[in-house]
Amino acid sequence: MKKAEYTDKALIVDILTKSFETxxxxxxxxxxxEKRIKRVSALMDYSFEVCYAFGDVFLSDDKKACALVLYPDKKKTTVKSILLDLKLILSCVGIExxxxxxxxxxxxKKIQPKEIMYYLWFIGVDPVYQNTGIGSxxxxxxxxxxxxxxRPIYLETSTLKNLPWYQKYGFNIYHEADLSYKLFFLKRELAKQ
Structure with missing residues:
Protein backbone atom coordinates (compact mmCIF):
# COMPACT_ATOMS: atom_id res chain seq x y z
CA MET A 1 0.00 0.00 0.00
CA LYS A 2 1.19 3.48 -0.79
CA LYS A 3 -0.05 7.00 -0.33
CA ALA A 4 -1.65 8.06 -3.57
CA GLU A 5 -0.33 10.97 -5.56
CA TYR A 6 -2.67 13.62 -6.92
CA THR A 7 -1.94 12.19 -10.37
CA ASP A 8 -3.65 8.94 -9.22
CA LYS A 9 -6.97 10.77 -8.80
CA ALA A 10 -8.57 9.62 -12.09
CA LEU A 11 -7.74 5.96 -11.35
CA ILE A 12 -9.06 6.18 -7.78
CA VAL A 13 -12.27 7.95 -8.82
CA ASP A 14 -12.78 5.27 -11.49
CA ILE A 15 -12.26 2.36 -9.04
CA LEU A 16 -14.60 3.89 -6.47
CA THR A 17 -17.25 4.83 -9.03
CA LYS A 18 -17.35 1.25 -10.34
CA SER A 19 -17.26 -0.19 -6.80
CA PHE A 20 -20.08 2.00 -5.45
CA GLU A 21 -22.23 2.40 -8.58
CA THR A 22 -25.09 0.37 -7.07
CA GLU A 34 -29.76 9.79 -16.70
CA LYS A 35 -26.49 11.27 -15.36
CA ARG A 36 -26.43 9.03 -12.24
CA ILE A 37 -23.06 7.37 -13.01
CA LYS A 38 -21.47 10.77 -13.66
CA ARG A 39 -22.96 11.93 -10.38
CA VAL A 40 -21.49 8.95 -8.49
CA SER A 41 -18.15 9.85 -10.09
CA ALA A 42 -18.58 13.47 -8.93
CA LEU A 43 -19.15 12.21 -5.36
CA MET A 44 -15.94 10.16 -5.53
CA ASP A 45 -14.07 13.16 -6.97
CA TYR A 46 -15.33 15.30 -4.07
CA SER A 47 -14.42 12.63 -1.50
CA PHE A 48 -10.92 12.28 -3.00
CA GLU A 49 -10.38 16.04 -2.73
CA VAL A 50 -11.58 16.18 0.89
CA CYS A 51 -9.42 13.23 1.97
CA TYR A 52 -6.42 14.48 0.02
CA ALA A 53 -6.69 17.75 1.97
CA PHE A 54 -7.76 16.45 5.41
CA GLY A 55 -6.77 12.80 5.53
CA ASP A 56 -5.02 10.19 3.43
CA VAL A 57 -5.68 8.58 0.07
CA PHE A 58 -4.20 5.12 -0.36
CA LEU A 59 -3.67 2.91 -3.39
CA SER A 60 -2.75 -0.76 -3.29
CA ASP A 61 0.64 -1.62 -4.74
CA ASP A 62 -1.04 -3.33 -7.70
CA LYS A 63 -3.31 -0.27 -8.22
CA LYS A 64 -6.46 -2.38 -8.04
CA ALA A 65 -7.75 -1.14 -4.67
CA CYS A 66 -7.95 2.23 -2.99
CA ALA A 67 -9.19 3.87 0.19
CA LEU A 68 -10.17 7.36 1.24
CA VAL A 69 -9.43 8.05 4.91
CA LEU A 70 -10.59 11.22 6.63
CA TYR A 71 -9.33 12.62 9.95
CA PRO A 72 -12.38 14.65 11.07
CA ASP A 73 -10.33 16.47 13.72
CA LYS A 74 -8.16 17.92 10.94
CA LYS A 75 -11.02 18.97 8.66
CA LYS A 76 -11.34 22.74 8.35
CA THR A 77 -13.71 25.05 6.54
CA THR A 78 -11.74 26.82 3.85
CA VAL A 79 -12.63 28.64 0.65
CA LYS A 80 -11.65 25.48 -1.23
CA SER A 81 -13.83 23.25 0.98
CA ILE A 82 -16.83 25.57 0.48
CA LEU A 83 -16.30 25.52 -3.29
CA LEU A 84 -16.05 21.72 -3.20
CA ASP A 85 -19.35 21.55 -1.29
CA LEU A 86 -21.04 23.79 -3.86
CA LYS A 87 -19.64 21.73 -6.72
CA LEU A 88 -20.94 18.55 -5.03
CA ILE A 89 -24.45 20.01 -4.77
CA LEU A 90 -24.47 21.02 -8.43
CA SER A 91 -22.77 17.96 -9.93
CA CYS A 92 -24.01 15.16 -7.67
CA VAL A 93 -26.72 15.80 -5.11
CA GLY A 94 -29.01 18.23 -6.90
CA ILE A 95 -30.88 21.11 -5.29
CA GLU A 96 -33.91 18.93 -4.47
CA LYS A 109 -22.19 13.20 12.91
CA LYS A 110 -24.49 12.85 15.94
CA ILE A 111 -23.96 9.09 16.05
CA GLN A 112 -20.20 9.11 15.53
CA PRO A 113 -18.30 9.59 18.79
CA LYS A 114 -16.39 12.83 19.20
CA GLU A 115 -12.95 11.26 19.37
CA ILE A 116 -9.81 11.16 17.26
CA MET A 117 -10.56 8.63 14.54
CA TYR A 118 -9.42 7.01 11.33
CA TYR A 119 -12.61 7.42 9.30
CA LEU A 120 -12.58 4.92 6.46
CA TRP A 121 -14.91 6.85 4.17
CA PHE A 122 -14.50 4.63 1.12
CA ILE A 123 -12.60 1.43 0.38
CA GLY A 124 -12.97 -0.17 -3.02
CA VAL A 125 -11.50 -2.84 -5.25
CA ASP A 126 -11.84 -2.69 -9.03
CA PRO A 127 -14.88 -4.97 -9.61
CA VAL A 128 -12.88 -7.10 -12.08
CA TYR A 129 -10.61 -8.14 -9.17
CA GLN A 130 -13.15 -8.39 -6.34
CA ASN A 131 -13.30 -11.65 -4.36
CA THR A 132 -9.64 -12.42 -5.09
CA GLY A 133 -8.23 -11.40 -1.67
CA ILE A 134 -6.95 -7.98 -2.76
CA GLY A 135 -9.42 -6.18 -0.48
CA SER A 136 -8.47 -8.33 2.52
CA ARG A 151 -6.57 6.00 15.75
CA PRO A 152 -9.52 3.59 15.97
CA ILE A 153 -11.19 2.95 12.61
CA TYR A 154 -14.78 4.02 12.04
CA LEU A 155 -16.91 3.42 8.96
CA GLU A 156 -20.45 2.95 7.77
CA THR A 157 -21.77 0.37 5.37
CA SER A 158 -25.14 -0.35 3.84
CA THR A 159 -23.88 -3.54 2.18
CA LEU A 160 -25.06 -6.50 4.27
CA LYS A 161 -22.64 -8.96 2.67
CA ASN A 162 -19.72 -6.82 3.87
CA LEU A 163 -20.65 -7.10 7.56
CA PRO A 164 -19.12 -10.58 8.16
CA TRP A 165 -15.98 -9.48 6.28
CA TYR A 166 -15.50 -6.41 8.50
CA GLN A 167 -16.34 -8.42 11.62
CA LYS A 168 -13.65 -10.96 10.67
CA TYR A 169 -11.15 -8.07 10.93
CA GLY A 170 -12.29 -7.02 14.40
CA PHE A 171 -14.96 -4.46 13.53
CA ASN A 172 -18.07 -4.31 15.69
CA ILE A 173 -21.44 -2.72 14.91
CA TYR A 174 -22.03 0.07 17.40
CA HIS A 175 -25.18 1.55 15.84
CA GLU A 176 -27.77 0.96 13.12
CA ALA A 177 -29.85 3.65 11.43
CA ASP A 178 -32.91 3.30 9.23
CA LEU A 179 -33.11 5.58 6.24
CA SER A 180 -34.74 4.14 3.13
CA TYR A 181 -32.12 1.43 3.77
CA LYS A 182 -30.27 0.12 6.84
CA LEU A 183 -26.96 1.88 7.59
CA PHE A 184 -24.54 0.05 9.89
CA PHE A 185 -21.96 1.97 11.94
CA LEU A 186 -18.79 0.00 12.64
CA LYS A 187 -15.74 0.58 14.78
CA ARG A 188 -12.45 -1.24 15.18
CA GLU A 189 -10.76 -0.55 18.52
CA LEU A 190 -7.02 -0.06 18.62
CA ALA A 191 -6.54 -2.84 21.18
CA LYS A 192 -7.68 -5.55 18.73
CA GLN A 193 -4.90 -7.56 17.13
Whole structure:
Protein backbone atom coordinates (compact mmCIF):
# COMPACT_ATOMS: atom_id res chain seq x y z
CA MET A 1 0.00 0.00 0.00
CA LYS A 2 1.19 3.48 -0.79
CA LYS A 3 -0.05 7.00 -0.33
CA ALA A 4 -1.65 8.06 -3.57
CA GLU A 5 -0.33 10.97 -5.56
CA TYR A 6 -2.67 13.62 -6.92
CA THR A 7 -1.94 12.19 -10.37
CA ASP A 8 -3.65 8.94 -9.22
CA LYS A 9 -6.97 10.77 -8.80
CA ALA A 10 -8.57 9.62 -12.09
CA LEU A 11 -7.74 5.96 -11.35
CA ILE A 12 -9.06 6.18 -7.78
CA VAL A 13 -12.27 7.95 -8.82
CA ASP A 14 -12.78 5.27 -11.49
CA ILE A 15 -12.26 2.36 -9.04
CA LEU A 16 -14.60 3.89 -6.47
CA THR A 17 -17.25 4.83 -9.03
CA LYS A 18 -17.35 1.25 -10.34
CA SER A 19 -17.26 -0.19 -6.80
CA PHE A 20 -20.08 2.00 -5.45
CA GLU A 21 -22.23 2.40 -8.58
CA THR A 22 -25.09 0.37 -7.07
CA UNK A 23 -24.43 1.13 -3.38
CA UNK A 24 -27.64 2.07 -1.55
CA UNK A 25 -26.01 4.66 0.71
CA UNK A 26 -24.30 6.39 -2.23
CA UNK A 27 -27.45 6.33 -4.34
CA UNK A 28 -29.46 7.77 -1.44
CA UNK A 29 -27.71 11.13 -1.91
CA UNK A 30 -26.92 10.99 -5.64
CA UNK A 31 -29.59 12.52 -7.86
CA UNK A 32 -31.26 9.68 -9.73
CA UNK A 33 -31.42 10.65 -13.38
CA GLU A 34 -29.76 9.79 -16.70
CA LYS A 35 -26.49 11.27 -15.36
CA ARG A 36 -26.43 9.03 -12.24
CA ILE A 37 -23.06 7.37 -13.01
CA LYS A 38 -21.47 10.77 -13.66
CA ARG A 39 -22.96 11.93 -10.38
CA VAL A 40 -21.49 8.95 -8.49
CA SER A 41 -18.15 9.85 -10.09
CA ALA A 42 -18.58 13.47 -8.93
CA LEU A 43 -19.15 12.21 -5.36
CA MET A 44 -15.94 10.16 -5.53
CA ASP A 45 -14.07 13.16 -6.97
CA TYR A 46 -15.33 15.30 -4.07
CA SER A 47 -14.42 12.63 -1.50
CA PHE A 48 -10.92 12.28 -3.00
CA GLU A 49 -10.38 16.04 -2.73
CA VAL A 50 -11.58 16.18 0.89
CA CYS A 51 -9.42 13.23 1.97
CA TYR A 52 -6.42 14.48 0.02
CA ALA A 53 -6.69 17.75 1.97
CA PHE A 54 -7.76 16.45 5.41
CA GLY A 55 -6.77 12.80 5.53
CA ASP A 56 -5.02 10.19 3.43
CA VAL A 57 -5.68 8.58 0.07
CA PHE A 58 -4.20 5.12 -0.36
CA LEU A 59 -3.67 2.91 -3.39
CA SER A 60 -2.75 -0.76 -3.29
CA ASP A 61 0.64 -1.62 -4.74
CA ASP A 62 -1.04 -3.33 -7.70
CA LYS A 63 -3.31 -0.27 -8.22
CA LYS A 64 -6.46 -2.38 -8.04
CA ALA A 65 -7.75 -1.14 -4.67
CA CYS A 66 -7.95 2.23 -2.99
CA ALA A 67 -9.19 3.87 0.19
CA LEU A 68 -10.17 7.36 1.24
CA VAL A 69 -9.43 8.05 4.91
CA LEU A 70 -10.59 11.22 6.63
CA TYR A 71 -9.33 12.62 9.95
CA PRO A 72 -12.38 14.65 11.07
CA ASP A 73 -10.33 16.47 13.72
CA LYS A 74 -8.16 17.92 10.94
CA LYS A 75 -11.02 18.97 8.66
CA LYS A 76 -11.34 22.74 8.35
CA THR A 77 -13.71 25.05 6.54
CA THR A 78 -11.74 26.82 3.85
CA VAL A 79 -12.63 28.64 0.65
CA LYS A 80 -11.65 25.48 -1.23
CA SER A 81 -13.83 23.25 0.98
CA ILE A 82 -16.83 25.57 0.48
CA LEU A 83 -16.30 25.52 -3.29
CA LEU A 84 -16.05 21.72 -3.20
CA ASP A 85 -19.35 21.55 -1.29
CA LEU A 86 -21.04 23.79 -3.86
CA LYS A 87 -19.64 21.73 -6.72
CA LEU A 88 -20.94 18.55 -5.03
CA ILE A 89 -24.45 20.01 -4.77
CA LEU A 90 -24.47 21.02 -8.43
CA SER A 91 -22.77 17.96 -9.93
CA CYS A 92 -24.01 15.16 -7.67
CA VAL A 93 -26.72 15.80 -5.11
CA GLY A 94 -29.01 18.23 -6.90
CA ILE A 95 -30.88 21.11 -5.29
CA GLU A 96 -33.91 18.93 -4.47
CA UNK A 97 -31.77 16.46 -2.44
CA UNK A 98 -29.88 19.03 -0.32
CA UNK A 99 -32.16 18.73 2.72
CA UNK A 100 -32.16 14.92 2.67
CA UNK A 101 -28.36 14.86 2.27
CA UNK A 102 -27.75 17.41 5.04
CA UNK A 103 -30.10 15.52 7.37
CA UNK A 104 -28.24 12.27 6.67
CA UNK A 105 -24.83 13.87 7.31
CA UNK A 106 -26.11 15.52 10.51
CA UNK A 107 -27.46 12.17 11.74
CA UNK A 108 -24.09 10.47 11.05
CA LYS A 109 -22.19 13.20 12.91
CA LYS A 110 -24.49 12.85 15.94
CA ILE A 111 -23.96 9.09 16.05
CA GLN A 112 -20.20 9.11 15.53
CA PRO A 113 -18.30 9.59 18.79
CA LYS A 114 -16.39 12.83 19.20
CA GLU A 115 -12.95 11.26 19.37
CA ILE A 116 -9.81 11.16 17.26
CA MET A 117 -10.56 8.63 14.54
CA TYR A 118 -9.42 7.01 11.33
CA TYR A 119 -12.61 7.42 9.30
CA LEU A 120 -12.58 4.92 6.46
CA TRP A 121 -14.91 6.85 4.17
CA PHE A 122 -14.50 4.63 1.12
CA ILE A 123 -12.60 1.43 0.38
CA GLY A 124 -12.97 -0.17 -3.02
CA VAL A 125 -11.50 -2.84 -5.25
CA ASP A 126 -11.84 -2.69 -9.03
CA PRO A 127 -14.88 -4.97 -9.61
CA VAL A 128 -12.88 -7.10 -12.08
CA TYR A 129 -10.61 -8.14 -9.17
CA GLN A 130 -13.15 -8.39 -6.34
CA ASN A 131 -13.30 -11.65 -4.36
CA THR A 132 -9.64 -12.42 -5.09
CA GLY A 133 -8.23 -11.40 -1.67
CA ILE A 134 -6.95 -7.98 -2.76
CA GLY A 135 -9.42 -6.18 -0.48
CA SER A 136 -8.47 -8.33 2.52
CA UNK A 137 -4.75 -7.65 2.12
CA UNK A 138 -5.51 -3.97 1.63
CA UNK A 139 -7.76 -3.79 4.73
CA UNK A 140 -4.98 -5.45 6.78
CA UNK A 141 -2.60 -2.71 5.61
CA UNK A 142 -5.11 0.00 6.53
CA UNK A 143 -5.53 -1.53 10.00
CA UNK A 144 -1.75 -1.45 10.47
CA UNK A 145 -1.68 2.18 9.37
CA UNK A 146 -4.44 3.05 11.86
CA UNK A 147 -2.39 1.38 14.62
CA UNK A 148 0.68 3.43 13.68
CA UNK A 149 -1.44 6.57 13.82
CA UNK A 150 -3.05 5.42 17.11
CA ARG A 151 -6.57 6.00 15.75
CA PRO A 152 -9.52 3.59 15.97
CA ILE A 153 -11.19 2.95 12.61
CA TYR A 154 -14.78 4.02 12.04
CA LEU A 155 -16.91 3.42 8.96
CA GLU A 156 -20.45 2.95 7.77
CA THR A 157 -21.77 0.37 5.37
CA SER A 158 -25.14 -0.35 3.84
CA THR A 159 -23.88 -3.54 2.18
CA LEU A 160 -25.06 -6.50 4.27
CA LYS A 161 -22.64 -8.96 2.67
CA ASN A 162 -19.72 -6.82 3.87
CA LEU A 163 -20.65 -7.10 7.56
CA PRO A 164 -19.12 -10.58 8.16
CA TRP A 165 -15.98 -9.48 6.28
CA TYR A 166 -15.50 -6.41 8.50
CA GLN A 167 -16.34 -8.42 11.62
CA LYS A 168 -13.65 -10.96 10.67
CA TYR A 169 -11.15 -8.07 10.93
CA GLY A 170 -12.29 -7.02 14.40
CA PHE A 171 -14.96 -4.46 13.53
CA ASN A 172 -18.07 -4.31 15.69
CA ILE A 173 -21.44 -2.72 14.91
CA TYR A 174 -22.03 0.07 17.40
CA HIS A 175 -25.18 1.55 15.84
CA GLU A 176 -27.77 0.96 13.12
CA ALA A 177 -29.85 3.65 11.43
CA ASP A 178 -32.91 3.30 9.23
CA LEU A 179 -33.11 5.58 6.24
CA SER A 180 -34.74 4.14 3.13
CA TYR A 181 -32.12 1.43 3.77
CA LYS A 182 -30.27 0.12 6.84
CA LEU A 183 -26.96 1.88 7.59
CA PHE A 184 -24.54 0.05 9.89
CA PHE A 185 -21.96 1.97 11.94
CA LEU A 186 -18.79 0.00 12.64
CA LYS A 187 -15.74 0.58 14.78
CA ARG A 188 -12.45 -1.24 15.18
CA GLU A 189 -10.76 -0.55 18.52
CA LEU A 190 -7.02 -0.06 18.62
CA ALA A 191 -6.54 -2.84 21.18
CA LYS A 192 -7.68 -5.55 18.73
CA GLN A 193 -4.90 -7.56 17.13
Missing amino acids: NRSVNYIVKQD NIKKTLNRESMI VFLDELIEDSKLKR
